[in-house]
Structure formats: structure tokens, C-alpha cells
Amino acid sequence: MQTLWQVGLLIVIWWLADRAVNAVHLPLSGGVVGLFVLVALLLSGKMRPASVERGANWLLANMLLFFIPLVVSVVQFTQLLKDQGLSLLLDIGLGFICVLLA
Known part of the structure; x- marks a missing residue:
């Protein structure tokens, strides 16, 4: 259940970044902006790596699909x-x- 929650959190971060990119017409993809947002949250300490680690590992393990x-x-x-x-x-x-x- 924790993995599902973390995958959902990563999807929400991507979705919000994608909406922001579309709203301000940036020439970047929502995934790239979402990655920067996630890195900023992790580096600032506002999000712990453990809060997305299992979900990120699951996504990486199933990337081929x-x-x-x-x-x-x-x-x-x-x-x-x-x-x-x-x-x-x-x-x-x-x-x-x-x-x-x-």
C-alpha cells in the first residue's frame, strides 16, 4: 500500500508540474519541471527521500512496460x-x- 501511495505522490507532482508548464507556456515538458520540483523538495528537506523511495524503485523496475x-x-x-x-x-x-x- 505504501508503494501505491508513493507512486501516486510522484504522479501528482508530475501532473501539477505539467499543468503549470501548460499554464505559463514553458518550452519544457511537465516531467522535466516535475523532476526539478522533486529535487528541490528533496534538497530543501521538505520531503524525505524515504517518502518516495519505494514508489520510485517500483516505477524504475517496471519501466520497460x-x-x-x-x-x-x-x-x-x-x-x-x-x-x-x-x-x-x-x-x-x-x-x-x-x-x-x-
Whole structure:
């Protein structure tokens, strides 16, 4: 039950950040702003790491499930992959490395 509560808390933080981004038309995603908000709350001591640790670990452990629909939809774009596959692969690889380094 605690894991469910923590996942819900993380979703609420993301949702509020997403609404704020849409309200002020920032050129950032709600997820990025939500991450900054969460880091600020953790660094300021207003939120303890233990209050989101189990939920974050559950989300990370099941992250692959969130990408399955994306991978399945790629099958619909075979012509795009034939035409621009190398460019897409480089872009995705560069994005992956940036996220990994961050």
C-alpha cells in the first residue's frame, strides 16, 4: 500500500508540474519541471527521500512496460525507418547517452 501511495505522490507532482508548464507556456515538458520540483523538495528537506523511495524503485523496475506500446507502434512506420533509420538511430542513441549521463 505504501508503494501505491508513493507512486501516486510522484504522479501528482508530475501532473501539477505539467499543468503549470501548460499554464505559463514553458518550452519544457511537465516531467522535466516535475523532476526539478522533486529535487528541490528533496534538497530543501521538505520531503524525505524515504517518502518516495519505494514508489520510485517500483516505477524504475517496471519501466520497460511503459515502452512496450511505443515499440509496437514502430511496426507501423517501416517506410520511415527505411528512409531515415540511421538518422533516427543516431538521434535516439544521442538522447539515450544524454539521459544516461544526466
